Amino acid sequence: MRALAAVLALLMATAAAAQDAQPEWPDFDGGLVDACLAEQAGEDARPESCIGVAADPCINTPGTYSTAGTTYCLGQELDHWDGLLNGAYQAVMTEAEATDAEMAELGSAAPAQAPLLREMQRSWVAYRDAACDYERSRWGGGSGGGPASVQCALTLTARQYLWLRDYQGNGQ
Numbered sequence: 001m002r003a004l005a006a007v008l009a010l011l012m013a014t015a016a017a018a019q020d021a022q023p024e025w026p027d028f029d030g031g032l033v034d035a036c037l038a039e040q041a042g043e044d045a046r047p048e049s050c051i052g053v054a055a056d057p058c059i060n061t062p063g064t065y066s067t068a069g070t071t072y073c074l075g076q077e078l079d080h081w082d083g084l085l086n087g088a089y090q091a092v093m094t095e096a097e098a099t100d101a102e103m104a105e106l107g108s109a110a111p112a113q114a115p116l117l118r119e120m121q122r123s124w125v126a127y128r129d130a131a132c133d134y135e136r137s138r139w140g141g142g143s144g145g146g147p148a149s150v151q152c153a154l155t156l157t158a159r160q161y162l163w164l165r166d167y168q169g170n171g172q
Helices: 004-020 032-040 053-058 067-106 113-137 145-165
Strands: none
Touching: 032 145, 053 067, 067 113, 067 145, 113 145
């Protein structure tokens, strides 16, 4: 029993030391994405150029240029785009539900938008996950697979947001 207690104490001390050894990651500025998107409005807009705009300076901060640092920075930007995507999805869903109600009141035989939007988004999530699993596999188990997978999810999530954003306010 004492041996088990000693092993547990050693494991806890090792875990605490490892936790203390974690680098201080830089503050992440998702506002860079928002500012870029605001700049990319209008006729010659290239909103896809905003993908990575916040992760890049984070990655190039001293102390984060590593696999772990790159993964952290990409993950932070992924989280930001995912928040934007969730907001756009909710807005489009609200509009789809309103359109469905209006069409039902008119007696329209048009297919309901809300269930199709929901199914499309679920299918997209499955596609994104499969595509990024494949991207990770291309690294043959190497340490670059993690950042590559997160970069994949970031890019696809941002593109899905941009695609859904274009439906907002269109009412169709």
